[in-house]
Amino acid sequence: MTTDYAAIYDHQITTNPSYSLAEHSPGFKAVLEHAHRLSRITGMSLDVGCGAGFVVELLRNVPFSLDAFGVDVSPESVAIAAKRNGERRITQTDGVTLPFAAETFDLVTCFDVLEHLDEPDVPHFCDELRRVCRPGGLVMCSIALREASAIDQFGDNVHRTVRPFDWWTPYVQPDEAHWVRNPAQAICWHTKRAGA
Numbered sequence: 001m002t003t004d005y006a007a008i009y010d011h012q013i014t015t016n017p018s019y020s021l022a023e024h025s026p027g028f029k030a031v032l033e034h035a036h037r038l039s040r041i042t043g044m045s046l047d048v049g050c051g052a053g054f055v056v057e058l059l060r061n062v063p064f065s066l067d068a069f070g071v072d073v074s075p076e077s078v079a080i081a082a083k084r085n086g087e088r089r090i091t092q093t094d095g096v097t098l099p100f101a102a103e104t105f106d107l108v109t110c111f112d113v114l115e116h117l118d119e120p121d122v123p124h125f126c127d128e129l130r131r132v133c134r135p136g137g138l139v140m141c142s143i144a145l146r147e148a149s150a151i152d153q154f155g156d157n158v159h160r161t162v163r164p165f166d167w168w169t170p171y172v173q174p175d176e177a178h179w180v181r182n183p184a185q186a187i188c189w190h191t192k193r194a195g196a
Contacts, residue, residue, distance in 0.1 A: 003118050003160075005095035009074035011153045013051065020052055020080070027055040027111030030142055030187060031064075038140075039063040043106035046071065046132060048098065049113030053081025056089060059107075066107065071098060096121055098128045108133045110141045112185070114168070115159045122161060126171040135194040141172055145184040 018024040027047065031038060038059075043066065047055040050070025059068040070085065072078050073095035082090040091099055095117075108129050117125055129139050148159040165179070165186045174188035 003095075003121075005073045005116070006075060008152045008154070008158070009072070009116075010076040012150065012158065013074055013076045013080070016150060019077075022052075022054045025051065025054045025111075026142055026144075026185070027051075027109060028058060030111055030140070031055055031058050031109070034140070034187075035063065038107070041066065041107045041138065043067065043134075043137075044104065045069065045107040045109065046098075046100065046105040048093075048108065048110040048129060049073075049116075050081050050090065051077050053077075053084040053090060055109060055111065056081060056085045059109075060085065060089075069105075071100075096125060096128075098132050100132045102131050103134045104132050106134055106137045108137065108139045110139070112142050112144050114141060114172070115144045115161050117161060119161050122168075122171050126173075130173070130190065130192055133192040135192055137192050139172075139188075139190040139192065141188045141190075143168055143172070143186050143188065145179075145186060 013019045022028045045059050045066040045068045047070040050072045056068045056070040059066045069089050070081050071091045071093045078090050078092045133139050147157050150158045152158050172188045173190050177186050177188045179186050
């Protein structure tokens with residue numbers, strides 16, 4: 001049976017007020033923390049699992065000034081993010097495949113999304129992150145390495161795949177990574193090589 005990611009995250013964004021606050025967005029925090037590095041990137045960016053669109057909005061503005069876009073599985077999130085960033089910048093996905101041509105983006109971000117997938121969906125989704133990134137472009141991910149405090153409407157933890165970082169490395173293929181102890185998460189960087 002296929003997991004209905006859209007229903008789960010429509011429910012989360014409409015019932016959990018913290019999803020609507022930038023200060024609770026792991027991606028917003030990560031972009032600010034790594035602003036010096038990210039501000040050197042030019043061109044187009046895609047935030048995968050953009051939620052309310054905070055990262056898209058942040059990357060569109062100084063000091064980044066990227067042509068920033070977002071994608072999310074939740075129609076509720078897409079509507080909220082589109083109000084913040086404009087409809088042309090936000091797209092809905094099926095939660096497994098990214099609806100963009102190969103090698104479109106110079107920066108692909110995916111913050112605290114991968115652990116929300118079922119294990120069988122992780123390899124393909126990570127391939128999708130790299131597929132839409134241009135050669136020489138950067139894929140930046142954060143992965144929570146612990147259970148979430150939130151339970152979905154079906155009684156399951158919203159972090160569906162909780163594994164140690166070594167389990168994730170074949171899928172995210174990091175060139176570098178660092179860990180945050182509290183809450184337990186890893187930030188990963190992958191530079192796409194030509195022909196990969």
